[in-house]
Amino acid sequence: MSRVYNFSAGPAVLPEEVLREAADEMMDYKGTGMSVMEMSHRSKAYDTIIKEAEADLRELMNIPDNYKVLFLQGGASQQFAMIPMNLMKNKKAAYIVTGQWAKKAWKEGQIYGEALAVASSEDKTFSYIPDCSDLDIPEDADYVYICENNTIYGTKFKTLPNTKGHTLVADVSSCFLSEPVDVTKYGVIYGGVQKNIGPAGVVIVIIREDLITEDTLPGTPTMLKYKTHADAESLYNTPPAYGIYICGKVFKWLKKMGGLSVMKEKNEEKAKILYDFLDGSKLFQGTVVPEDRSLMNVPFVTGDKELDAKFVAEAKAAGFENLKGHRSVGGMRASIYNAMPKEGVEKLVEFMREFEKKNS
Numbered sequence: 001m002s003r004v005y006n007f008s009a010g011p012a013v014l015p016e017e018v019l020r021e022a023a024d025e026m027m028d029y030k031g032t033g034m035s036v037m038e039m040s041h042r043s044k045a046y047d048t049i050i051k052e053a054e055a056d057l058r059e060l061m062n063i064p065d066n067y068k069v070l071f072l073q074g075g076a077s078q079q080f081a082m083i084p085m086n087l088m089k090n091k092k093a094a095y096i097v098t099g100q101w102a103k104k105a106w107k108e109g110q111i112y113g114e115a116l117a118v119a120s121s122e123d124k125t126f127s128y129i130p131d132c133s134d135l136d137i138p139e140d141a142d143y144v145y146i147c148e149n150n151t152i153y154g155t156k157f158k159t160l161p162n163t164k165g166h167t168l169v170a171d172v173s174s175c176f177l178s179e180p181v182d183v184t185k186y187g188v189i190y191g192g193v194q195k196n197i198g199p200a201g202v203v204i205v206i207i208r209e210d211l212i213t214e215d216t217l218p219g220t221p222t223m224l225k226y227k228t229h230a231d232a233e234s235l236y237n238t239p240p241a242y243g244i245y246i247c248g249k250v251f252k253w254l255k256k257m258g259g260l261s262v263m264k265e266k267n268e269e270k271a272k273i274l275y276d277f278l279d280g281s282k283l284f285q286g287t288v289v290p291e292d293r294s295l296m297n298v299p300f301v302t303g304d305k306e307l308d309a310k311f312v313a314e315a316k317a318a319g320f321e322n323l324k325g326h327r328s329v330g331g332m333r334a335s336i337y338n339a340m341p342k343e344g345v346e347k348l349v350e351f352m353r354e355f356e357k358k359n360s
């Protein structure tokens with residue numbers, strides 16, 4: 001068996017320990033004589049799996065009792081619609097447009113009501129986070145929407161926007177569980193798990209209870225009402241059962257690692273190795289203003305498309321996979337999520353240093 005260093009933005013690297021455990025339990029999960037994949041989601045064994053997953057997530061993120069944790073399907077993209085359908089009581093919301101995912105959410109919001117872009121960083125290809133300390137947010141806006149970590153462009157909100165008392169909704173797909181968060185500052189925190197937590201097919205929504213109501217937009221399907229899933233404790237219909245089981249294992253792994261403050265330290269340490277190298281390099285440059293740099297997704301370029309392609313190809317041959325930048329941006333991007341070991345980043349930087357020597 002040989003494993004590569006996988007810098008994919010998502011689906012992405014998972015802890016080897018978790019993969020090994022899942023392999024060990026594949027044929028016979030804890031004496032049940034079956035795989036979790038083959039198990040009824042109404043069984044006692046599965047009930048324990050999903051309850052423990054929720055309890056461990058609550059502990060990791062210190063989620064208050066007045067928030068529900070929902071394990072849903074449809075990816076992060078489905079939330080782009082589910083959020084307005086459930087939250088747009090006044091049919092008005094403020095969006096901060098900091099990248100492709102925020103823009104998609106904003107566009108989707110326009111289907112359901114007045115979705116206003118109250119700030120944007122598109123003028124400089126989303127390479128920074130706009131000043132959100134005093135935005136023009138309408139009084140009757142139902143929520144303020146952000147994409148907290150911009151997976152494609154590699155920026156991150158280091159301070160949350162001043163919502164002027166409005167409900168904050170955040171897509172945290174690519175920074176989920178990478179550092180501690182104060183859940184009380186948000187109305188909704190959600191993310192697809194395939195970036196930093198588990199296999200694609202699960203989206204986790206953490207939502208304040210008062211936002212879960214029957215009063216959704218007319219025509220909202222039963223499956224797209226938060227209330228449906230909150231009332232049924234994520235078991236209204238068959239959930240993405242195996243995916244949730246793997247998420248649960250990752251939560252236990254994170255607890256064993258020491259929790260989210262320890263993860264933050266590790267992530268800062270890893271990111272610093274890469275950013276320090278980029279700052280000192282004459283060949284490679286980071287593309288984001290230093291103060292808004294993401295700890296998770298690090299885009300960089302040489303400034304020469306052919307050289308970029310050569311780098312990606314040679315890196316791949318050397319065991320560094322998925323370093324090609326998003327198709328909309330080009331260049332390179334190293335995603336260095338929780339499960340990427342420090343050694344992977346060190347080796348990548350070593351490789352980049354060698355490449356620079358040979359190509360300048």
Ligand SMILES: *Cc1c(COP(=O)(O)O)cnc(C)c1O
Pocket residue numbers: 010074075076077078101147149150151171172173174192195
């Ligand atoms: C990947 C990603 C999405 C889209 O996720 P899907 O599960 O594929 O719908 C949305 N937002 C962010 C921030 C992402 O990184």
